[in-house]
Amino acid sequence: MSSNDLDGRFAVVAGGSKGLGLATARRLRGAGAAVVTIARTPPETADPLFVRADLSTPEGASAAAAAVTERGGVPDVLVHVTGGSRAPAGGYAALDDHLWQEELGLNLLPAVRLDRALVPGMVARGSGAVVHVTSIQRRMPLHDSTLAYAAAKSALATYSKGLANEVAPRGVRVNSVAPGFIRTDGAEHLLARRMSEGGITREAALGDLMQVLGGIPLGRPAEPEEVAELIAFLVSDRASAVTAAEYIVDGGTIRTL
């Protein structure tokens, strides 16, 4: 399902080489946008506008912003998908300063740095749409191995709201999307880590994850394309009055208001 509502637009998807980011880049291209993707490794299928950068470092983010500007000028659309968790199991006590820095460096600071470089051009032009991908863990933190990740996503959601309030009067819309369990490489890596740390099968690791989530009322994880569909709506003119909002895509996992 696609429309041409992004014809002629220039879009950037940070973390666009795999999983949700790849699905988002494909969806935005399908709607007519020219899309730059940024990641440390190129996507499997050729992507002429790909930018290789490590967004967890200030140098990587600033080189990526320069490459984006060189490829297409000021973006119309900026989607921050970069993120994930590499911390071990063991609860809060297993998270030393280095791990905290890593989780904040991957889940909060890439968006902060890229926005600081690219949003001023949108503000000067008076138009643009930004989406930050957070996680339901920002409202429902799982403490066994992803507490620092959850806290970083929470900070990202707070930052997103504040930025949205600041730039709305200048014509730039900023929203956040909080996914639950999505079937991606990133989710498979999380399961693989639980398997090796617990010496358990994939089925058992998946069962444990479902248990801590309290199940998914819809009965299944989301496909990356289902989350990409929401992002494509938010960055299009169809969402022209939507800003400073958070959308949850979790099949009903969060049971509370």
Ligand SMILES: NC(=O)c1ccc[n+]([C@@H]2O[C@H](COP(=O)([O-])OP(=O)(O)OC[C@H]3O[C@@H](n4cnc5c(N)ncnc54)[C@H](OP(=O)(O)O)[C@@H]3O)[C@@H](O)[C@H]2O)c1
């Ligand atoms: N999957 C889920 O169940 C789930 C649930 C809630 C929230 N989320 C969030 O949704 C987003 C996407 O998740 P996903 O499962 O699609 O992840 P994924 O499959 O691991 O893909 C992550 C993307 O970010 C890039 N990336 C990772 N580290 C990077 C770095 N240092 N610099 C530049 N790019 C980097 C990856 O490419 P390279 O590795 O080549 O750099 C890849 O393109 C993340 O923010 C995640 O926290 C996912």
